[in-house]
Amino acid sequence: MTKNPIINALLGALYISAVVGLISLGQLYLHDTPDTFLIPIAMLSLFVLSAVVMTSIFFYQPLMMYLDGQKKESVKLVFQTVAVFAVVTVLIFAAMFLPVLL
Numbered sequence: 179m180t181k182n183p184i185i186n187a188l189l190g191a192l193y194i195s196a197v198v199g200l201i202s203l204g205q206l207y208l209h210d211t212p213d214t215f216l217i218p219i220a221m222l223s224l225f226v227l228s229a230v231v232m233t234s235i236f237f238y239q240p241l242m243m244y245l246d247g248q249k250k251e252s253v254k255l256v257f258q259t260v261a262v263f264a265v266v267t268v269l270i271f272a273a274m275f276l277p278v279l280l
Contacts, residue, residue, distance in 0.1 A: 179235055181243075183258035189235050191266050197228065236260070 180186060236259050244252035 179239055181239055181255060183255060183262050186235055186239070186259040187262035187266055190232055190263055191270075193228075193231055193235065197224065236263075 179189065237256065240252040240255045240259075243255065
């Protein structure tokens with residue numbers, strides 16, 4: 179959404195954190211509800227929504243730049259955003275496994 183790859187990657191991580199938080203709340207408060215036909219529909223809908231949100235966060239601005247003729251800058255922004263998001267992901271895994279390693 180911006181030309182700053184760090185902000186884009188952090189927005190992606192924030193969105194993922196919000197989704198996980200909502201799912202955790204659902205498990206906390208809805209654990210006694212029976213499984214229904216709506217659960218797979220909800221999960222598939224969430225998957226599609228997440229694909230659209232993450233695509234817009236990571237690729238909207240680079241696409242606009244590409245269409246404006248800034249092709250090299252556009253590709254650079256995509257790779258920088260993905261690289262920063264990869265670092266965020268590695269840090270999350272490191273934080274998750276750190277207590278096991280100590």
